[in-house]
Amino acid sequence: MAQIKLDSIAHSYRDNPAGPEDYAIKEVNTVWEDGGAYALLGASGCGKTTMLNLISGLLTPSQGRILYDGRDVTGLPPEKRNIAQVFQFPVLYDTMTVFDNLAFPLKNRGKDRPFITRRVHEIADALDLTPFLHKRASGLAADAKQKISLGRGLVRDDVAAILFDEPLTVIDPHLKWQLRRKLKEIHKQFGLTLIYVTHDQTEAMTFAEKVVLMYDGRLVQIGTPEELFENPAHTFVGYFIGSPGMNFVDCRVEGDRAVVSAGSLTLPAPLAARARGLKGTLQLGIRPLYLDLASAPCDNGIKARVVSMEDEGSSRIVTLEAGADMLKSRRVEGAHVPPVGADCWICFPPDKTKLFCDDKLIDVEVGS
Numbered sequence: 573m574a575q576i577k578l579d580s581i582a583h584s585y586r587d588n589p590a591g592p593e594d595y596a597i598k599e600v601n602t603v604w605e606d607g608g609a610y611a612l613l614g615a616s617g618c619g620k621t622t623m624l625n626l627i628s629g630l631l632t633p634s635q636g637r638i639l640y641d642g643r644d645v646t647g648l649p650p651e652k653r654n655i656a657q658v659f660q661f662p663v664l665y666d667t668m669t670v671f672d673n674l675a676f677p678l679k680n681r682g683k684d685r686p687f688i689t690r691r692v693h694e695i696a697d698a699l700d701l702t703p704f705l706h707k708r709a710s711g712l713a714a715d716a717k718q719k720i721s722l723g724r725g726l727v728r729d730d731v732a733a734i735l736f737d738e739p740l741t742v743i744d745p746h747l748k749w750q751l752r753r754k755l756k757e758i759h760k761q762f763g764l765t766l767i768y769v770t771h772d773q774t775e776a777m778t779f780a781e782k783v784v785l786m787y788d789g790r791l792v793q794i795g796t797p798e799e800l801f802e803n804p805a806h807t808f809v810g811y812f813i814g815s816p817g818m819n820f821v822d823c824r825v826e827g828d829r830a831v832v833s834a835g836s837l838t839l840p841a842p843l844a845a846r847a848r849g850l851k852g853t854l855q856l857g858i859r860p861l862y863l864d865l866a867s868a869p870c871d872n873g874i875k876a877r878v879v880s881m882e883d884e885g886s887s888r889i890v891t892l893e894a895g896a897d898m899l900k901s902r903r904v905e906g907a908h909v910p911p912v913g914a915d916c917w918i919c920f921p922p923d924k925t926k927l928f929c930d931d932k933l934i935d936v937e938v939g940s
């Protein structure tokens with residue numbers, strides 16, 4: 573397995589790109605660590621597949637270099653890069669048995685018989701394919717076929733990385749969860765470098781050690797699922813991760829207070845000082861999970877009215893109107909929930925309240 577470095581990579585599908593809007597991938601500098609499990613996440617059209625194809629060699633970048641363990645592979649096609657790829661739809665030989673399908677990539681590379689037998693059984697076991705090993709692939713259900721595709725990607729132990737492009741699209745929802753868990757286990761067991769494209773945040777958050785969030789051809793943040801949830805570097809991360817996404821409220825800073833349409837809130841002094849020095853549009857951001865509700869005035873609170881409520885079983889999503897702003901609060905079982913139409917106070921815990929300038933997080937060590 574290898575470390576993969578993208579050095580000033582950019583890609584345009586146009587022959588003569590004029591400006592940034594003509595680039596599917598804007599300039600990207602990043603390192604994918606050896607043995608890491610990465611999910612490449614983002615909305616449709618943000619450049620995920622283009623990025624994967626640049627890494628695999630299906631595309632050559634318009635600009636920059638791609639290095640595998642320090643070796644420049646920019647000009648090499650996929651077959652020279654020593655990677656395995658798993659696509660949305662099963663790629664296998666219907667007339668062969670499951671065993672022969674899994675053994676195929678190894679036979680092709682001249683591995684000896686004992687190695688092939690051991691490795692095929694190992695992967696079949698990890699993917700729960702052992703009972704089907706001597707059955708023909710043609711008779712199997714779609715999810716078993718896609719497991720074979722996954723297995724064909726995972727079976728080689730000498731690849732630089734395994735690249736997955738939305739591999740669970742054809743899998744039934746109840747089996748998706750099981751397969752994601754399997755992949756995570758296999759990653760732990762074999763220490764592979766995995767890069768996994770998806771537009772589904774649940775898939776990304778449950779599978780990956782690191783989520784790479786893409787927006788408009790850029791990598792806006794790379795972090796653990798928890799880092800992306802707790803400290804979104806960009807309003808897009810706040811909006812895209814979590815359901816419902818982060819609340820954003822326009823504000824201005826006066827002294828140590830953030831003034832919003834329905835009142836004002838105290839900010840930590842270092843954050844207020846940084847914000848006062850910035851030119852640009854300021855927004856407060858808070859996750860629905862952290863927006864507290866009270867029936868009486870609270871510290872760092874503003875008055876609001878409950879507009880609607882959605883029951884999600886173990887919690888309720890309360891929609892609130894505060895001045896010109898609409899916000900959502902996730903209320904877990906046992907928490908105070910005022911009825912629809914009632915006035916209440918919404919409280920912003922200072923450690924969970926973020927401030928953004930022109931969509932970028934103002935990153936200040938609070939308490940410093």
Ligand SMILES: Nc1ncnc2c1ncn2[C@@H]1O[C@H](COP(=O)(O)OP(=O)(O)OP(=O)(O)O)[C@@H](O)[C@H]1O
Pocket residue numbers: 585596614615616617618619620621622623771
């Ligand atoms: N072969 C191509 N020729 C021209 N433009 C392309 C080509 N492939 C992709 N694009 C454009 O590049 C941008 C990024 O597309 P890409 O397929 O990489 O995004 P994506 O995030 O994988 O989307 P999806 O989730 O819908 O597959 C889009 O604007 C798309 O229209």
